[in-house]
Amino acid sequence: MTRRVVLSLLVPLALGACGTAATPAPTGTQAVAEIQAGSSFNETDVMFLQMLSYHQKQGLEMTSTAATRATSPQLKTLAEAVRATEADELTMIQGWLTQWGKPTTADPAAGLHADHGGLPATGPAEIKALTTVSPSSFDTAFLNLFLAHQHNAIEMAHLETTNGSNKEAKAFANRVRESRQGEVRQMLKLMNG
Template structure:
């Protein structure tokens, strides 16, 4: 059952996107993989917003690794956490390679004009540390389902307006992997 739970993560989009095999990237650390230099403001905005999004996800999955009551949920959280740590290193490396900041202003409506959605709020994330143990799994799943849906919506930004092939391919992998995670979480909620 755990293999079935992890298969979409491990096969679909776990870890970093596949880099073309070449002498310059083969065996290169995730953070050292560079994205092509052909990019636009949408590529940059997507990656900056996704850095913030990933950091929130890492906070939530850390809570689930420590507090989840269901062993399947704990395993899922561990796998998502590992994947998102790799993704975060990679996209921060891309932004640094372009000479762009990895931090983004997180004012709630700052990116609304560009199709950006509000992220999970600090109070919502903090609630995962105070909810009763017996209610943790449901609280986490409810919050993380919305969070991963938001990741898919963010990925649509680059699909519709990006220029960089690496960023757009990453967006495709985000949509596929988060859809798989959402399906797994819905199944866990219905147990």
Template sequence: MAAAVRGRRIAAILIFPLLIAGCGAAQGTPAGTTTVAEIKAGGEHNDTDVMFLQMLVFHQRQGLDMAGTAAERATGPELKNLIKAVRATEQNELTIMLSWLADWGEPTDVDAAPSAHTGHGGLHGTNPADITRLQTVDAAQFDATFLNMFLAHQHNAIELAQMEIESGANPRAKEFAERVRQTRHGEIRQMLRLTTGDHQ
């Protein structure tokens, strides 16, 4: 029962800042907005706003691949609950980012080459071979392997968000980056507790 309560708490922490506290109340959101696809960023933006969204799109597509594997292979109940919340949050975020890039007339298919976006530190992604390895790693080692990999992956998301917070121009994109920073910090804290066995 306690584990189930903690799982529901995790889901609330990760999903609500984006869907309720963030987007629903953000400045300029129409009163009748009911879906994430209806949330608009507005036209004002600079190169950092574009780079941030493009790099985070690439990053989150990788993250959703990893989380999809974890949904099938993870064994720990708290990890399963965390992954469920991550998938819901990041899929909604991905919808928002693709919509904003399209509104700005910017490409949504990001080149995965190592040289892509070098001026902004590269794509901040995870090695594709490591992501593939999650599908075959020994079952007894999956949870630990995934946690170690996803900790680094989500730390990269925080670095991208910080870039946008410091150098972006679009107010909605900067608000979005701050929510990304906060939710990833929350995920990292939870994953660190799971790696150390402290589930209190």
């Protein structure tokens, strides 16, 4: 399945009907990465995108592992869909930050992020552990880790919708919140199914 096809199939799940006139929901012919942000922004907008960039890179690493190691076909499909969406979102995020003349990553000093919940909480050791956990334990280990990871994205999105000023970034944060809540619901069903 091509990346465009995966994105077009995932759009209803990940983005719902959240598009606005300023930030339309992507279709099979428009990737998220093609959405442009306005030039007016504040520090919260920048920090949200920088933190989410870091978060997306972690998500891509975890979902790449799940796409090859998961035993549940539904989990593999979910991981591949999330990976396609987040790769496209990451391109958009980095494009916006570059357009604004800002670094595409957040400063890793933990003390700088205390006021907005800190950097994403998933650590490199936890992500690496997904590559070595036994095959029979992988699905549960991944779901537990990725549930917490996506919940962190929901918290970051809330911070942006509360304190951000760029309307495209706020609309994107709303889509992030809604799509990750949908993913959390799907993962909980997989855990309980």
